[in-house]
Amino acid sequence: MTSTPRWPRLSLLAASLMLVAGAQAAPLAGQWQADTDALISGQRQQITLNVHFDTDSATLSQADQQALTQLAAKLAPMLDGQMALAISGHTDSAGAEEYNLGLSQRRAQSVAQFLTSLMPEQHIRIESRYFGETQPLQSNDSARGMAANRRVEITLAALYALGAQGGQPAVGPATSFSPDGGLALASDPSGRLALWQLAEGCPQYTTEVNDSPVMASAISPNGRLAASGHLDGTVRLWDLATGDLINTRYGHDDTVVDITFSQDGKWLFSASHDHSAALWDLTDARQHKLDTEGALPLSALTANHNGRRLALGDIGGNLSLWNLATRTKVSEQKLLHGRINDMAYSSNDRFLAVAGGNGELVLLDTEAGESHTLSHPSAHGITALAFSPDGQRLATAWSNQQLVVWDTASGRRLQQRPTEGTIHRLSFNANGHLLNGAGEATLSQWDSDRFELVRQQDLARPDHQPQPGQAGEIWREPTTGVPFVWVEGGCYIQGCDSGSQSCAKDETPAHEVCVDGFWMAQTELTQDQWQTLMPSNPSRYALGGDHPVEQVSWFDAQRFTCKLNATSEYEFRLPTEAEFEYACRNGGQNTNFGNDEVAAAADELPSNPAKVKTGEAIHMPVSALPNNALGLSGLNSHVWEWTLDVYDKAGYQAHRRHNPLFIGDNEYHFLSADTHRVERGGGWDTGGRFQSCQRRQYDLPETRAFFTGFRLVRRP
Known part of the structure; x- marks a missing residue:
């Protein structure tokens, strides 16, 4: 008879608590409480607890049942998959070797079944091992040694840090x-x-x-x-x-x-x-x-840096090295x-x-x-x-x-x-x-x-519950003073859908998209609002007040939203293209300009941005711009505004229908190719129809142009 363990699987419940190989030296029964607390708190990563049996018996004593009940009470609140559990049965040398192997199996099963009965709602799988007399803790030459060897070892290992209470996985x-x-x-x-x-x-x-x-x-x-x-x-x-x-x-x-x-x-x-x-x-x-x-x-x-080797480690301390080109094992060692x-x-x-x-x-x-x-x-x-x-x-x-x-x-x-x-x-x-x-x-x-x-x-972040508003409701962010307007969600036709004007290729195909409701900043971010969080004003025309901040890159806008997120219980970001166009079209209406004044200016002066009424002074306070039907201003003029989307020159071919956000293709993700981010809304470098809701502009995310700014969206 060899010492190879037998591994019957007890399919007690769905898998999550995994087997740990290799039992360590067993602590005394009086250490169960302290050792378990140390494991849960993260002071120790692995412990082994021993349950002892009478000669030729696989029946748990009352004392051991009580100890296991206390152990189960500690394990029950833990999230599935956070604790690894192994049970191994052992005997002394009395009796035949084959008989002892079966006795050690019955002992392991006895402990496994008792633990499972105490945690009927927990998603656990216990795999038991049994070794017979082959792994004694002490010599079998004395009665004391034989008593120590008649045991089941329960090995518990924290697969991850469990946190102070053990109830949730750690960050x-x-x-x-x-x-x-x-x-x-x-x-x-x-x-x-x-x-x-x-x-x-x-x-x-x-x-x-x-x-x-x-x-x-x-x-x-x-x-x-x-x-x-x-x-x-x-x-x-x-x-x-x-x-x-x-x-x-x-x-x-x-x-x-x-x-x-x-x-x-x-x-x-x-x-x-x-x-x-x-x-x-x-x-x-x-x-x-x-x-x-x-x-x-x-x-x-x-994986190594030249891409040729992958190293795998397991819970038993075994290391295997693999050739990634052939996907074959090169070596393995304990x-x-x-x-x-x-x-x-x-x-x-x-x-x-x-x-x-x-x-x-x-x-x-x-x-x-x-x-x-x-x-x-x-x-x-x-x-x-x-x-x-x-x-x-x-x-x-x-x-x-x-x-x-x-x-x-x-x-x-x-x-x-x-x-x-x-x-x-x-x-x-x-x-x-x-x-x-x-x-x-x-x-x-x-x-x-x-x-x-x-x-x-x-690292703690607020566990925020969605807080949608009423159509047209205004909420003011307390740190920067930025007013946000609630925009009800809906479906609309995005892209070039007008037969009266030619469509740029990147504005097609016209297609239906749906967006959830969102809070959008009423105006472009102003220079004063920028400086509530940032050390200096980057604008070429640093007029301060409620003039729009410009000469900011996409990365600059990301840094601003990041800093704002750190001060708020809410989360802010740039709008998506779909959200911007939906808001610009007064909630997805079939219009390319948010109000009559902007539309008239575009018709009268289609290519003279210096005289377009909403931007004729080049730099106007955002409060001087007319609102559209949703109560939002500047969506057709003033400065181009960064969005989250990666620019796709093929238009909307790869865009999804619900809450679309184009995040690039394989060339962007894997080949490190330069990418452009989309700008929307027109600017004082363009005029007339170039300020329509469907019009797209793009630039490298590191570009800082005096005609580019941004506005924010708040997650509900």
């Missing part, structure tokens, strides 16, 4: 950073993603609530895409600039635990608790699965004694760092084929690691709220300092001078030379 584990260290993509317990500008310390946007919690995220090397892995096994692709969902990929049967892009941004790699790793070709939507049959549930992955938490390649791909939940840290020299252990197993786990851009330093975060930096070449510990809370993601900025760390609800930045804390940002 930190699903946080990712852009390659230049300037952006952070964070998640919250409701499944929303938020993009943060680290230099400004503000949120650019928050996505809608996802139907499944976000468990992992990544930002593409060119900074144009984001990806998220979810509890339900889906992988989702996002436009990073706007937070718009591009598509959802299906291919995993269980929680996606880690995700990363290839260096060219054309491939996405994901690892799952269902034991599988997937390679997603983002340019043609194909998916490829690696042959990981027989593997334990995966816990981490990383590297750590417990779960692999994080991995990273150095920038030159020479070193692969592997960190464990038990505190082990191993550095693999891929050129020399050697491994060096920097840290041995301890009571505290490593939660994150990152190489500096030059590969000379390795930063590690620990579950006991410590940050340690190592010299890669010598393995010497260079720096150590405490952190406020446990850090779950680390990333250096492009020049290596700053180290970014994401915790449960905070972002921290350290000067990596002096190792001093530079900035700390609270």
